[in-house]
Amino acid sequence: MPISETWLLPDGVADVLPEQAQVIETLRRDALDFLASRGYQLVYTPFIEYIESLSSLSESNQDLDLATFKVIDQLSGRLLGVRADMTPQVARIDAHVHPVVGVARYCYAGTVLHTKPQGFNTTRAPLQLGAELFGSDSIDADVEMIDVMLNLLKTTQNHEGIHLDLGHVGLFRSLVKHAKLSKATERQLSDLYQRKALPELAEFTASLKFGQDFYVLGRYASDLDTLEAKLSGEVFENHQFKQAFDALKATKAEIQARWPDLDIGIDVVELRSYHYHTGLMYAVYAPNRAAPLAQGGRYDGIGEHFGRARPATGFSCDLYALKTSQLEPVSVVVAPKGTQTDLVKAIEQTRALGFSVVQLLGNDDPQSIPHATHQLVQQAGEWVVTHI
Incomplete structure (x- = not known):
């Protein structure tokens, strides 16, 4: 390689220069101090570990598996994975390394590595900061996590004009189970919902059992009152569907009470990583930004891979995306x-x-x-x- 090219970095990887690094480090410290004040204990996790540990999520989330760099350990000959997400590592800590009886709260901040840029993110090495809560299946835990996420953005001065999106994978999942749809049909429906393709959805659901309900779910995905009025009574007789619907409605009311000026939207067919999430999902968006500032959700049973299935909810964000455009001058x-x-x-x-x-x-x-x-x-x- 010519010497003129040896300083070039791979696509999606960048240096952080002094002025930017100072801003990001200040954000990191402020964010971790805030999370500590809310009872979230800081943990550090290894940058690389056996792929079996990281596969607690990749088994149910193919996207994460594809995002994980894999290498051979020259000491053991086993396959290693470079962390693409820190959540499975924190789940391992909760299950075996630091098994707390009752509710456990953890926070973390560290670089993760992706094989390709994720979504609208142009970096393959985000500086991931997040918080996880294990041991509670109460809606109060989800409300706390959303409140912490919103307050964190306020702490980092990323709260002007933000919009909160709420969803719940239980609505779609329970309706699919109730209708006894095949995996192939489930995937097709999910794709139509994700693309908001209403004409195609109407045609596709015409021949399905509970087809009108599947169409209504997509057509009125952002209006809980209309959904309640237009979905069939039989659907609401399904305990799992009713439980998910009530949880979503109650969460919105709780957050609105705490944040009366916050713009809250509902999307019951926002199914990003729905094979991974098990309940409520939430994401915060800022004006003129396509990618969320922070996002998370419930993923009960994540520790089952490590022999300790526990209710869990959490969120994460990329500190590089949170950094403000104005740099504070340093004297x-x-x-x-x-x-x-x-x-x-x-x-x-x-x-x-x-x-x-x-x-x-x-x-x-x-x-x-x-x-x-x-x-x-x-x-x-x-x-x-x-x-x-």
């Missing part, structure tokens, strides 16, 4: 070379005030620090900070 003070006591003390005091202080080296002058904004100079026997 950098240039101090002269020297080890005299008064100068060393002045440098320490300046740093204690929140300044970044760089001391000159050798024969350098202040111009050798191009990002400097101030300098430490001696005036009338006292060291003072002045603008450059």
